[in-house]
Amino acid sequence: MGQPVIETKEGYILLVTDRLDRGEAVAEALGIAMDVRVTGPDFYNQDHGDLSGDVCEGVVTDIAFNREASVKSLRQILRNKGMREAPLMSMLRKVDGSEGENNFMRAKAVGAKICLSAATPPRKLAAAVVNTTHPDQSIVDRIVNRGLAKSGLAVGAILKVVDAGGAIDLPTVDAGVDPVINAIRHGGLARWLDSVWVHDDTTYQHSLQVAGLAAAVAMNLHFPKADQQRFIRAALMHDLGKGRIPLKILNKPGKLDDGEWAVMRTHAKIGHDILVRGGVTDELTLNTALHHHEMLDGTGYPDRLRGDGIADPVRLMTICDIYAALIEKRPYKDAKSPEEAFGILYSMGDKLERSMVDALARAVLKPEEREAA
Ligand SMILES: [Fe+2]
Ligand SMILES: [Fe+2]
Known part of the structure; x- marks a missing residue:
C-alpha cells in the first residue's frame, strides 16, 4: 500500500439531473468518494457562476436524452469554463433497443466520455466515476483519502479556535464525521490507523486515531447512525485543550515531573471551556x-469521578483514547503492538469497563467483514 496523497482542497463533481428525486440518490452514492454539487431540474436559466471558483473534476448527467430541453440546458452548462474541460459521464435511463442506441448517440454528441446505465448499483457508479476522474486511485483509496482530508479539516477548524478564539466552525467539523465512517467501513480500521501519519502534527494524528477507533467500535456495537456521528464528533474534539499545553511538555521525551503533569492535566478543563466559548x-x-481522563475507581482527573458518575460513551472514549496513545509512535517511544496495548488495558483492572475493552478488542482485532473493495 502506497502512502496516500491527501488533497485537502479537492474539487467537486457536478451532477446535472432533470429529476431531483433520483439526483439525491446518485449524489449520495458519489458522495462517499467526492464532493458533489447538484444542479437541476430547472437549470435552464440558473447562474452557475458560483460553481466556477472551485475545480470541477467531472460532470455526471442523469437526464432524459430524448428530452430536448434537458439536452439544451446541459449544453449551456457545459459552456462554462472548467465544466467544458471536465470529463462528462452520462447515465442513460434506457440502454436497450433503438431508444438505447439513440440515447447513446445523443450522449456522445454532447461529449460524454463514458455512458453508464442508470440502473448501475451506487457503488459501481461511484467506482466508474472515480476511475474516470482519478485513474491513479481506486475507489477505496479515494474514500480513505477523503476521510483523512475532511477529518483533517475538522481538526484544523477546532484547533484554530484554540489559537484565535471565536466560534468553532461546526459545519466543517460535522463535514469531517461521515467521511471517517465511510473510510473505516470501506477501507477498514487497520488501513486508517496506518494512514493518519500523513498528517505530520501529533494532535491531528491522535485525534484521527481516536476518531477511527471510535467509528470502528461504534459500528461494531451497532450504534444507530446518529449516535455514531455524535461519538465521532466528540472524538475529533476530545483533546483540543492540548493546543494550549507547551510543546516542551506535550512532546517531552521520557517521564513528566509532577509540575509538568499538573500542567498536562489542565488540558481537559481548558478544552471543555474552549468548546463552551466556541458555541458547542x-x-x-x-x-x-472534560472527562475522558476519569477512571472508574476515582483515580482519574480532573474531577476524580467514579463509576456511575462517568457516562457510558465517555468510558468507551477513554478506552479508545488510551489505546490510541499506546499504539502511536513518537520520536521518543515505539508503538505498542495491538496485543501489548490490550495487555495494558486489561491490566488496568477496575479503572476501565472491561466489557468495553472487550468491545474495542473485537473491533480492532477481529474486524467485521467490511464491504468488498
Ligand atoms: Fe486527553
Ligand atoms: Fe486523547
Whole structure:
C-alpha cells in the first residue's frame, strides 16, 4: 500500500439531473468518494457562476436524452469554463433497443466520455466515476483519502479556535464525521490507523486515531447512525485543550515531573471551556472533553469521578483514547503492538469497563467483514 496523497482542497463533481428525486440518490452514492454539487431540474436559466471558483473534476448527467430541453440546458452548462474541460459521464435511463442506441448517440454528441446505465448499483457508479476522474486511485483509496482530508479539516477548524478564539466552525467539523465512517467501513480500521501519519502534527494524528477507533467500535456495537456521528464528533474534539499545553511538555521525551503533569492535566478543563466559548452545546462532546481522563475507581482527573458518575460513551472514549496513545509512535517511544496495548488495558483492572475493552478488542482485532473493495 502506497502512502496516500491527501488533497485537502479537492474539487467537486457536478451532477446535472432533470429529476431531483433520483439526483439525491446518485449524489449520495458519489458522495462517499467526492464532493458533489447538484444542479437541476430547472437549470435552464440558473447562474452557475458560483460553481466556477472551485475545480470541477467531472460532470455526471442523469437526464432524459430524448428530452430536448434537458439536452439544451446541459449544453449551456457545459459552456462554462472548467465544466467544458471536465470529463462528462452520462447515465442513460434506457440502454436497450433503438431508444438505447439513440440515447447513446445523443450522449456522445454532447461529449460524454463514458455512458453508464442508470440502473448501475451506487457503488459501481461511484467506482466508474472515480476511475474516470482519478485513474491513479481506486475507489477505496479515494474514500480513505477523503476521510483523512475532511477529518483533517475538522481538526484544523477546532484547533484554530484554540489559537484565535471565536466560534468553532461546526459545519466543517460535522463535514469531517461521515467521511471517517465511510473510510473505516470501506477501507477498514487497520488501513486508517496506518494512514493518519500523513498528517505530520501529533494532535491531528491522535485525534484521527481516536476518531477511527471510535467509528470502528461504534459500528461494531451497532450504534444507530446518529449516535455514531455524535461519538465521532466528540472524538475529533476530545483533546483540543492540548493546543494550549507547551510543546516542551506535550512532546517531552521520557517521564513528566509532577509540575509538568499538573500542567498536562489542565488540558481537559481548558478544552471543555474552549468548546463552551466556541458555541458547542452537544452534551457528549463537552462531557468527553472534560472527562475522558476519569477512571472508574476515582483515580482519574480532573474531577476524580467514579463509576456511575462517568457516562457510558465517555468510558468507551477513554478506552479508545488510551489505546490510541499506546499504539502511536513518537520520536521518543515505539508503538505498542495491538496485543501489548490490550495487555495494558486489561491490566488496568477496575479503572476501565472491561466489557468495553472487550468491545474495542473485537473491533480492532477481529474486524467485521467490511464491504468488498
Ligand atoms: Fe486527553
Ligand atoms: Fe486523547
